[in-house]
Amino acid sequence: MRVLLVEDDELIGQGIVAGLRKHGIAVHHVCTAAAAETAQMEDTFQALVLDLGLPDRDGMQLLSSMRSFEPDLPILILSARDAIEHRLTGLQGGADDYLVKPFDLRELAARLHALVRRTQGRAAQAIAAGPLRLEPDSGLAWLDGESVTLSRREVDLLVHLAAADGRWVLPDALNERLYGLGEAINSNALNVHIHNIRRKLGAEAIETARGLGYRLGWRLTP
Template structure:
């Protein structure tokens, strides 16, 4: 899950980034509305966490501007403004959820998972794809009911594909989902993760669309691997 965090407090931002990444999220950080706007125009995100007290533009006005522009990205407001009127204003401005500081990182992660679940039209946390089941909150994958050991990068890759069924994702989009923005990634790193995912979940789990990118394979083509998974 690729999250855009818009938060001007460096200490709070670093804590959120570290906490969410430890739970399997990929997080890009913007300290201003202008930085967040630039990232939204150049990269793909699943969710946005938005502070209201930004140095260059009020968070509510920024959110309203994004919604007028047609941005449908789920947005969670994370702010110290705890009055009921502030919460109502935030939701009316286009936010999908509202969490007041101080907060528990576990609750933040749970709310993000719930927003993504709602956006995907799912009532439960578990994502089903043929014999494959994946629980993003527990970071657990199962093939025909049997647990499959996936690395953190493999989980991020699988989740990006499962959340975009039928959609072709470019290599850059998948790298953003797996590594985040700005990380120095070796040219063949994504191919290595795709190879490992195919070995563990079956060759049909990832389809290569030559010259464009990759997409989730048909549910009926997901099958148990024919050789032992990587250690």
Template sequence: MRVLLVEDDAPVAAGVEAGLALSGFVVDNVTTLDAAKGALATINYDAVILDRRLPDGDGLTLLKHWRRSSVATPVLMLTARDAVASRVEGLQGGADDYLIKPFDLDELTARLQSLLRRTAGQVDHAIRYGSLALDPVTRSVTLEGEPVALLRRELMLLEALIRARGRILSADQLKDCLYGIDDEIESNALNVHIYQLRRKLGRNVIETVRGVGYRLGKYNSDATS
């Protein structure tokens, strides 16, 4: 899952990035409204964490612009203003949730995960595809009820494919789910992750659609390890 963090306080941004990375999120941090507008226009983010007080204005102004432009990306708004009227203003302006600074990182993560579940219409934590289940909260995977150990980016790749529900995702779309703007990506990195998932979950778990991309294939238990 890829998140846009709009926060100009460097220590806060670094803490949020590090904490969310442990929960399997890829986080891109920008520090101004203008940069946020450009980022959301070019990258398909799963959610936005938006501070209200930014160097070039109020984050709520940008949020209202997004909503008027039919941008439906879920937004979790951060603010140092604890007045009820301020929170109501943010929610009425289009925020999906609100968190007051200073906040606990575990609460931020939990609220973000809950927001994404609500957006996807999920009731419980786990996302499923046949006998394959992934819990984004515990970062655990089971196949036919049996636990499977995955590395962080293997799990992120699997999550992106499950959430796609059989849709084809291009190589670039999958890389966007795994890497941030500043990450260095080796040319064969995606192929390595796909190979490892096939080895652990079965050779048919990911289907290659030649010249187009990849999608989740038929789940089975023919894993070799």
């Protein structure tokens, strides 16, 4: 399991990273909301552990942003705000669980494993195409049986191409599905994602045709 930890206290963060590692959980630790959003865009995580007292933005605002980006991502709030009102606000605001500081690392690990098990239980069907196997919800991918690390955007792009079932997809349609209508898009962002996918999976992973757009380079396996 790979978890994103958003904790502004460096010492507490290091302790959580070391403690969860003993329970088989890999942790990527960031200290700000901005760094958390960048990490979410560039990597794939099975859960998020979120402290509410961040230096650059309120944790509840970040929770809303990350939940809208990945609706099914398990999110656990880890906070010193222990009043029942705080816990209710966190859970009603989109968190799946709430753990008050100070806490036992064994309990944190157990709660994370439980959250991820629930997510996997409702996971979408895996995509198999040529040498690629992809689990859309977890973001896990394998090429010829070897694990491949894909960012969330790369996973989403492959899912959308697979859904087209061999049809060409125009760049504008892909951008709309990846980013939505209200999000600012770097003009070169789609090309960057496609370049990275081809680098990781091979040039044949995505086909391009002028005027038609893109499509998955492999046929889906029933």
